[in-house]
Amino acid sequence: MIRRLTTSRVETLEDELERQVLDGRFTPGEHLGEIALAEEFDVGRNTLRAAFDGLVRRGLLVKSRNRGVFVRALTAHDLAEIYELRTALEVQASRILAGRRSVPDAARSAYAHHHRLGPRSSQRVVVEADLAFHRALVVGTGNARLTRAHKTLEIEILLCLAQLVQGYASVGQLAGEHDALLEAIERGDQTEAEAVIRRHLENATLWLIEHATAPDEPLYTLGRAAPIESRDLG
Amino acid sequence: MIRRLTTSRVETLEDELERQVLDGRFTPGEHLGEIALAEEFDVGRNTLRAAFDGLVRRGLLVKSRNRGVFVRALTAHDLAEIYELRTALEVQASRILAGRRSVPDAARSAYAHHHRLGPRSSQRVVVEADLAFHRALVVGTGNARLTRAHKTLEIEILLCLAQLVQGYASVGQLAGEHDALLEAIERGDQTEAEAVIRRHLENATLWLIEHATAPDEPLYTLGRAAPIESRDLG
DNA sequence: GACCTAGGATTGTGCTACAATCTGCTTCAG
DNA sequence: CTGAAGCAGATTGTAGCACAATCCTAGGTC
Structure with a gap:
């Protein structure tokens, strides 16, 4: 099996974000702003968006057009x-x-x-x-x-x-x-x-x-509500 | 079920590219250049790349770092x-x-x-x-x-x-x-x-x-060879 | 209280610039 | 002639800016 020697910025970012989401850094349904996060991780908005895309397709985040991405709230x-x-x-x-x-x-x-x-x-x-x-x-x-x-x-x-x-x-x-x-x-x-x-x-x-604590409906956070539907799981 | 009224450029492009790939516009293993295609579809390189990403994750294309994307050649x-x-x-x-x-x-x-x-x-x-x-x-x-x-x-x-x-x-x-x-x-x-x-x-x-015509190994096209490994199916 | 409207904030998209890296060609030693 | 090393061109990777499109909220009107 051939392995790449370098990893792209997007992949690194994607893995890091995945870790943080699974570690509970964000609350379920929380909105992730592009500008703030791009600045925090010191990457361009393009790069961050690509990483978001990956996590959306992996089911960790959900995306809502013109509203941004949210941490998926599972039920x-x-x-x-x-x-x-x-x-x-x-x-x-x-x-x-x-x-x-x-x-x-x-x-x-x-x-x-x-x-x-x-x-x-x-x-x-x-x-x-x-x-x-x-x-x-x-x-x-x-x-x-x-x-x-x-x-x-x-x-x-x-x-x-x-x-x-x-x-x-x-x-x-x-x-x-x-x-x-x-x-x-x-x-x-x-x-x-x-x-x-x-x-x-x-x-x-x-x-x-x-042993599930949550009911059948997702818990929304204050402020922006998590979107109803995501493209890939709808 | 809630549906969006507008579809994003990326989604449109993704669907169009999917159709063209399935219709056989490209040969298996063919290299898809960013600049030419972005120009043809009249979209920015960012947008095209996002569409590529989607098709890669759906398994229609494979991506190789710094070499670009190729039509997946199935065996x-x-x-x-x-x-x-x-x-x-x-x-x-x-x-x-x-x-x-x-x-x-x-x-x-x-x-x-x-x-x-x-x-x-x-x-x-x-x-x-x-x-x-x-x-x-x-x-x-x-x-x-x-x-x-x-x-x-x-x-x-x-x-x-x-x-x-x-x-x-x-x-x-x-x-x-x-x-x-x-x-x-x-x-x-x-x-x-x-x-x-x-x-x-x-x-x-x-x-x-x-009834499969191809052997167990993918058919490569002339010129750039299709990559060995893709991240998501490796 | 329900509806409408304006304003602010965020995302969507295109463009440019430059760095990183791959590919192929040329060159040169053996 | 063969093969390795290195150079040059082309393509992708990433950042950053600008502006359009869209959404959310607040404030005002009936």
């Missing part, structure tokens, strides 16, 4: 949508892997790492370990498009966790289900693998929605 | 990837619909429209009718993210058809399988619905790959 409904799509992707990945009877090495080590975590680990670490396991399954298929779609979802999941859910399922519960999945894949049992991952994600959905 | 491998992802999405959609025992009205009328086509219909019409049926299923779930992902794939499928497959499966074959799917959804039989759509798409994949 329990979004959570449900995200997990439906996630289920679609991971079911397919599990079936593909089971069809080959091959558990990716990365998935095995991600499983071990996750399983090793104790109850004292921070939520951040647990979440990342859990996601890493699931990611490894998808990446293991070798399908770049499947992987890209999953990556987009991961980011949205992190945004959900930042905005409307605190806490996370216990390591023990998750690891048990992960184990069952790996076992089914190893046996080449596609039907069972699908059933296991489906149940696993359904459990996760129920848990998350139950 | 049989891409075709396989696309259909794996498509299967993931449509399986999930079928299951959701079967879980509700509800066939969307749009799917029913799309089915009727497609079924009504004769052997004299142009390929373009048949393809669009077939896609419309599948699209209706996904849209019918009401999941905007599922829908968005599917829409992206539709565009890539059209690009595949333009670049490396001629012809299309017969209406009779497809309609029969569509009918079986609707029937399973109506009965609320999730397992059967999944099995039917899986088989249907697998058949389609095999047919397409068999």
Whole structure:
């Protein structure tokens, strides 16, 4: 794989903004002004706008013509949508892997790492370990498009966790289900693998929605209201 | 649903470029120069670049730093990837619909429209009718993210058809399988619905790959070679 | 209280300038 | 003749300005 030696200003900015949004620097629905931010990051307005575009397409921001971009405010409904799509992707990945009877090495080590975590680990670490396991399954298929779609979802999941859910399922519960999945894949049992991952994600959905703090409607901030519709998710 | 009254220049340009690429104005791998195209469409370089960005993220173009954008050259491998992802999405959609025992009205009328086509219909019409049926299923779930992902794939499928497959499966074959799917959804039989759509798409994949003209490697045009890697699909 | 209007603020778009980088050609050593 | 090094031209990357288009708010009128 060929890698570029330099990264463009836009990409750097995009990553930095993503980090700040996921870290909760901005409140959900907050308006991001071009001029102030371009000045803060010391980039041109063009560059900032390009970075905005990227984050809009990744679902972290929403854009409203002539009003600017806003931090996406997610709802329990979004959570449900995200997990439906996630289920679609991971079911397919599990079936593909089971069809080959091959558990990716990365998935095995991600499983071990996750399983090793104790109850004292921070939520951040647990979440990342859990996601890493699931990611490894998808990446293991070798399908770049499947992987890209999953990556987009991961980011949205992190945004959900930042905005409307605190806490996370216990390591023990998750690891048990992960184990069952790996076992089914190893046996080449596609039907069972699908059933296991489906149940696993359904459990996760129920848990998350139950622990979601926000109602079904987004929380608007004072001042400018977040837009109703964005072009790419409408 | 709220719609904007005006469309931005970037969006217009993006749609126009998409149309031209799918219509085969450019050859796969062809380099698109900023200055010439900005002049042709009578827009600023900024605007054109924004449109490029959109098409890159939609997978129609690939971008290479300091070299510009190129028309994406698809291969049989891409075709396989696309259909794996498509299967993931449509399986999930079928299951959701079967879980509700509800066939969307749009799917029913799309089915009727497609079924009504004769052997004299142009390929373009048949393809669009077939896609419309599948699209209706996904849209019918009401999941905007599922829908968005599917829409992206539709565009890539059209690009595949333009670049490396001629012809299309017969209406009779497809309609029969569509009918079986609707029937399973109506009965609320999730397992059967999944099995039917899986088989249907697998058949389609095999047919397409068999009829693909290009080998597994992309065809490069003379002059500037298309880039190896793009950021979003790497 | 509902509606209309003016003003201020922000984004949308085009243009120019210059830096960064890639590509291809020329040159030169072996 | 082959291949590496370096130079020159062309294209993209980024910043900054100017002005048009649009939106939001506030204030006034009925």
